[in-house]
Amino acid sequence: MNLRTAAGSARRPLSLVLLAALSPLGALAQAPAETQAAPAAQPGLAAAPAPGTLHTVTLQEALALAVKQGPDVAAARAQSAVAAVGLRRAWTAWQPEVTLSGQFVHTSAPATLDLGGFVQLVGGVFQLMPVNPGLVPPPVTISAENSRYATAQISQPLFTPAGVFLIGPAKAGAEAAELGALEAREQVLLAVARTYLGLQGISEMMDAAREAEQVALQRERESKAQLEAGMTVEAALLRAQAETAQARVQLAQLSGQYAQLQAMLGALVGEPVQPAPLETPAARWEIPSDAQSPWEDTFAVRAAAKAVKANEGKVTYDRFSWLPSVAAIAKGNYNSNTGFTGRTTSYDLILAASMPLYDRGQRYAALREDEARLAQAQAQYESARARSRASWVAAKANLEASQAALAQAEAQAQLAARVQQQVAAAYKAGVATSLELSDADTRRFLAASAAAQARATLEIRRVELAGAAGRIAASLEQEPQAAR
Incomplete structure (x- = not known):
């Protein structure tokens, strides 16, 4: 899964740009944003949830909920637990085997x-x-008409190739599975963070759309008044009404995207939640420097390295599986027929050894198979290293580009706001046309929406950079310590 996407252009329809920034994880997670009152409910417009109906959480709290009760994280932990059983199974090569058996025999021909x-x-x-x-x-009596037999046996391995060579690979495999679960947790947390921040961006864009609707309604009222006074033509009123409709369409589209992300965020964290207000302090991400080679310390790379070690151990076992196995056996017997010994109970102490000379070629076939798996694991390890480094470089470049884009978007938003005020004053003075006023209103809405999208994108790029280093969960764990 590609976890990095290029920043969208601020001049595109902004709702689509935000979705493009969230698309790689849009199928995994989305979340509810802080709701704000609309001037009036429009037909077909999804109503935002009333304040207090959802649990409002900060980004850190949403991430903590995903770790604690998120179904995707729970599934990754369960898979890791299944793989960890392999280590216990490997230790059974040194554990004793105890059996107890009994029989009751009735014969028609006693001896x-x-x-x-x-x-x-x-x-x-x-x-x-x-x-x-x-x-x-x-x-x-050799065999009575009714006979009873019982045997108790304990077998303790003294030497076995499986016990010598397979415990290490099993331990490495369990560690690889645990690291894989931690990598899956990182990806889920990245999905939660991107969705949470995306929802905050959509919430801010909805504020801009509501403001645009209010301005369009005001322009519509002014055009009606001027038309009644004979100071303008119907084209100005129609233009104002079209702008009102356009603002409501934008608001409806954003509301639909918000509802989708909200449902997905609830699926990720395990319960319906909504983001905290935008003025809430941003999360602090632990981002190492390039000198530390953080891409080498990601869970994916470490898991791939452990997989190589596990496969190397299996190849070593295949090469030495011809060694003999030695076991000490103690066996107790009961026979209701005393026979020539005159006793019903006896015991045997046995020292057994076995060496496979030829097992129909299965050992050689297993060796070739494990050698191929080792080559595959080594290739996957190199691929994981390369992809991890590429993700780090891309995330860092995207962050720098987002910082520049945010500075530009905020400057354009401030300029568009000043231009709108100037054009509005000129329009009231009769030196600007309604078309110029409409253009200024549209530019301010686009600039404000672009700035909101740029702020959300910048926060997403920051969490992506932390995710490229595998530090999202670590940052979450260090947050309470910093608070203390």
Whole structure:
């Protein structure tokens, strides 16, 4: 996802310019702005929420809500938790295995060894009598009609290639997943900040549109009065009415964009909220210098580096998986048939070793597969570094351009306001036409809207620069400390 966009021209329709600045994350997040009273509800115009109906939050509070209860952040954390289970699974290679089994067997052919009957049979054939019948043992039951068996076994690995070589890769994989979740959190916070600031910009543009509507209504009333007095023609009244309609159309468009962003911001932070007033102090972002190479410290680059380390460990395991596995086994047995031992219980102590000689080529296939994955991870790591640096350079350039654009837009807004006052005074004195007055009103509205959009864009570029360094969440965590 490309998180940087070029600043739009201040001379375009300003509502479209603002959407262009927000478009990369418009599908992820949007938010409600401080509402202000309109002069009159127009048909088809979405009404702004009344003050107090929504929870008003600052930008820092909106970001904190997204971290705490945002569904996208929760999903990233859950994915990281799933990957962390792989480390616990790797440690199972050293953990013992304990099993307990039991059986009850009923047979229709019980087996018994009767040596006394055998001696009598031999003696009867050869007509011999046993010299000492007491030495003949009693019958021995090999398998009774109903038999019970039980076995308890514990197996403790003493050496296993998986336990030696796979714990490190599993740990690196879990760390990569955690860093990936933190990167996803950064992207969500960037979306929240862009949407929040965009809403504040739209709110200020709506103020300019309302002021333009008020001015157009005033011009309309003046044209009506002059027309009734015979001092002007109907063209002036029609022009004033067209300007009123145009201002209401702009206000309706901005209101629709506001409602869309408001719904998306609520989806990001987990509850309906609206931005604080524009005069609220701006957030302080932790922005490092170029000398620190901040693009190397982003969560995406660090996660890619951990992925390379994990894949290197898997390749090492594949190369040494031929080593033998050694285990100590203790087994206890119960047999309801005493047999020749005369005992129903016994135990066995076993030292077992196994070495794979040839496993149908599966080890070699796994080695080739993991080597390919290692090459892929290395390429992704280099790509992540390059993209992170490019994002940092672009964000810094966009910030500098936005600062220059804001200075120009504010100067133009001040100039347009003075020109409007001068033309209005000249019109009242009869030395300016209604067309010149209409042009001055339009230019002031465009300049005021451009300045509002430029201010919102500048704040967005600042948070983008912090996001390019992976410092949005860090700035949020340091804000309470700075307050103390």
